[in-house]
Amino acid sequence: MPAIHQFLASLSPRDAQSQHHLAIRDALRSAGYASEIYTGEAKGALRSVGRPFQSFEGGPDTWILYAHAIGTPVADFVLQRNEPLILNYHNITPASFFESWEPVAAIRLAAGRRQLRPLVASAHANLADSQYNARELLALGARRCSVVPIMLDPDNFAVQPDPATVARLRARSASNESVHLLFVGRLAPNKCQHELVAALPALRSRGLAAELHLVGGSSSDRYEQTLRRYVQALGLEDVVHFVGSASPEVLAAHYEACDVFVCVSEHEGFCVPLLEAWHHGLPIVAYAGSAVGETLGRGGIALSRKSPTVLAAAIGRLVEDAALIEELRRRGRDRLADFDPIRSRTALLAAVDEAVA
Amino acid sequence: MDGHDVDDGIDLAAVVREIEQDARERRRSGEYSIALERELEELFTRFAPPTVSGDLRALIDNAEEHGLIEPFIPVESEKPAGRYVKQGFAKALGWYHTWLTQEISQFAGAAVRALRVGADRIEAVEQRLGDLHTHRRLTETLIVAEPDDVTCHEIAQQLAAVRSRVLVARADSGSIVAALRAVGVDAYGIEPSRARRDEADAAGVDLLADDLGSHLDTVAPGALGAVVLRGTDMDADSIGARIGFVQRALTALAPSGRLVVVGTRPDRASATLRELALAPPLSLASWSTVLAHAGAVVEESFERSDHVVVIARRA
Numbered sequence: 113m114p115a116i117h118q119f120l121a122s123l124s125p126r127d128a129q130s131q132h133h134l135a136i137r138d139a140l141r142s143a144g145y146a147s148e149i150y151t152g153e154a155k156g157a158l159r160s161v162g163r164p165f166q167s168f169e170g171g172p173d174t175w176i177l178y179a180h181a182i183g184t185p186v187a188d189f190v191l192q193r194n195e196p197l198i199l200n201y202h203n204i205t206p207a208s209f210f211e212s213w214e215p216v217a218a219i220r221l222a223a224g225r226r227q228l229r230p231l232v233a234s235a236h237a238n239l240a241d242s243q244y245n246a247r248e249l250l251a252l253g254a255r256r257c258s259v260v261p262i263m264l265d266p267d268n269f270a271v272q273p274d275p276a277t278v279a280r281l282r283a284r285s286a287s288n289e290s291v292h293l294l295f296v297g298r299l300a301p302n303k304c305q306h307e308l309v310a311a312l313p314a315l316r317s318r319g320l321a322a323e324l325h326l327v328g329g330s331s332s333d334r335y336e337q338t339l340r341r342y343v344q345a346l347g348l349e350d351v352v353h354f355v356g357s358a359s360p361e362v363l364a365a366h367y368e369a370c371d372v373f374v375c376v377s378e379h380e381g382f383c384v385p386l387l388e389a390w391h392h393g394l395p396i397v398a399y400a401g402s403a404v405g406e407t408l409g410r411g412g413i414a415l416s417r418k419s420p421t422v423l424a425a426a427i428g429r430l431v432e433d434a435a436l437i438e439e440l441r442r443r444g445r446d447r448l449a450d451f452d453p454i455r456s457r458t459a460l461l462a463a464v465d466e467a468v469a
Numbered sequence: 470m471d472g473h474d475v476d477d478g479i480d481l482a483a484v485v486r487e488i489e490q491d492a493r494e495r496r497r498s499g500e501y502s503i504a505l506e507r508e509l510e511e512l513f514t515r516f517a518p519p520t521v522s523g524d525l526r527a528l529i530d531n532a533e534e535h536g537l538i539e540p541f542i543p544v545e546s547e548k549p550a551g552r553y554v555k556q557g558f559a560k561a562l563g564w565y566h567t568w569l570t571q572e573i574s575q576f577a578g579a580a581v582r583a584l585r586v587g588a589d590r591i592e593a594v595e596q597r598l599g600d601l602h603t604h605r606r607l608t609e610t611l612i613v614a615e616p617d618d619v620t621c622h623e624i625a626q627q628l629a630a631v632r633s634r635v636l637v638a639r640a641d642s643g644s645i646v647a648a649l650r651a652v653g654v655d656a657y658g659i660e661p662s663r664a665r666r667d668e669a670d671a672a673g674v675d676l677l678a679d680d681l682g683s684h685l686d687t688v689a690p691g692a693l694g695a696v697v698l699r700g701t702d703m704d705a706d707s708i709g710a711r712i713g714f715v716q717r718a719l720t721a722l723a724p725s726g727r728l729v730v731v732g733t734r735p736d737r738a739s740a741t742l743r744e745l746a747l748a749p750p751l752s753l754a755s756w757s758t759v760l761a762h763a764g765a766v767v768e769e770s771f772e773r774s775d776h777v778v779v780i781a782r783r784a
Contacts, residue, residue: 211520212517212518212520212521212523213517213518213520213521251689306513310506310509310510310513313505313509314501314505317495317500317501317505318495318500334517334518337516338513338516338517338518341516342512342513342516345512345515345516346512410481413481413484413485413488414481414485415485415488416485416675417489417675419492419506420505420506420509421492421495421496421501421505421506422488422489422492424492425488425489425491425492425495426485426488428491429484429487429488429491435479436479436484439478439479442478443478
């Protein structure tokens, strides 16, 4: 059996993409392939797992499975190697979202886009975690691309919600009879958290009290500062909660205690939090742009417009319609089953076996 | 993995339609201020960095601010001995750090100076060309009458057999888009004016917020079955700009795709449109010349009430 080693920019314990790469490694090993992970940076407990990419020595009958998601020297390294390449594309946020906010980040994103074309030209096979991402590779000249949705470790869903956080959120909900909205994702211009904030005045006009919980670290200090000032100017400091990067237990508590998962992101290559929301039985209202519409499927309310008034109307409808909430919970469970890691693993091994045959 | 809106339960597509209808009705009834969305957007932009507005002077100021690097080495540390270690490095490498920051700041200063000179010259060119930028912005505010129902219906009939998507730009209050959809065409419209989009929205036609130039950037070559061009882009912009739009629209068309230009008849144009436009509205003969120059072949053309309509394809 040949060896198939993964290369990626970084490996981080709380990152869904990293979980996916660990699952890929395990799947490859169980199928008989030797498989290690080489990375530009490994963090926390995964330092012992991710080997420095410069230490790779290669050899006969060895394949490189490179995951591309950002501009990185790892891509240049891979392009210089002679081993056959399989490209695994997770999409790259268009630099235009960051140019005005974080120019340095924008340069890295643009570099990633530039690296993509030669990677596609060099790859013997292509994988992508959504049809949306696959279409980008096909548009760049790839002849075929297999879709292998993200494999989330089922143990991720088994995390016990932090009881103190659940109790606090439920007590608050009971005291002010407000609907609690949740979004999970880094504070970033492409995720458009400011548009979620803008829905709150529209909800207020409908006579609906709402609180918004934004869970996730920040990808842009400037965007975060602007968002905080915006919240302050609207007088919403008491009802918009910047939770920041949360532990798995606190994250699970938010999924458990909030009422609706909302997402108006303009660019996602997959959108893992939708899967987490389904697991916790949270109804979803989302703008169906980029890959979100594809991942959401029939598992939530997919909006083609995301103005604050339309978003408020969708949330208002959910609050008033218990039957619709139940229906969305049922469909969410069904949709989650579509992303069973076993299916992704089968698709992965089929694509890899065909490539190396 | 997914293909239907309806399964054995609630029709989600219908729910979404009801949600959009609910939002429209509340806007129409005044429950939501008509300016609410714009005010919220403007408020957010007010707190955003000046670079978000795209203002050239603000961008250069921002580059200048970040181009000056202070030769300060941070020595704070969470680890007990970390501070002393960092202080040691700072002392040993301080001279090199200072030299490096000065070099970078000098480069940044020179680059910013060059940008300022470039900005001065751009402004001078803009002024010498009769303040083209201001003139173009002015033309964007001009009112161009929409075609009447009969003309919209005729355009729809001309494109009724088109199976791929059809772009209407500018869509204005959505009358052409509505006529096309009524005959089963997969039509969508772009309209940069929020007021016009709201008007279309109230009439049940959803439009995308975009202008022609930036929208054509996002359309893949050969992706559209037809493109309908109208509004100030075709009636008030410069001839060169109109040719540019037509050429880009032709690129977006499938090989059998059709281009429709709907212009204001020169003899029916308002005095404001004639006097303030960068170039005046064109007659059918002039449109034929312009389209031929842009690489199109005219298949049919006619005049109806206030408009000229030219139907063409790629040469």
